Amino acid sequence: MRLRDPKHIQSLKQLPLVEVTWHDACSTGGWEHFERVREKPKDGLLECQTVGYLVKVGKRAVIIAQTRNEEGECAGKWCIPRPWALRMVRK
Secondary structure, eight states, X not given: OOOOOGGGOOOGGGSOEEEEEEEEOXXXXXXXOHHHHHTOGGGGOEEEEEEEEEEEEOSSXXXXXXXXXXXXXXXXXXXXXXXXXXXEEEO
């Protein structure tokens, strides 16, 4: 992740559009034999991609918003813990 925190940007329309690839926690319901749990690739983590406007690169999380409007508001906010983020590319 080499993109800088966009704190210098004053207009929502100027925020960069990015794709963040990250590992997400996951869970399953029901009973499962422990040997099968041990065999899961990537220790059961899911690799995800989320696209949105880069709002903040903080010490603990990357924050992106998936929707913006003309009044400077954003919605669909994702706070992805930095240790979970694998890469971030500008779109």
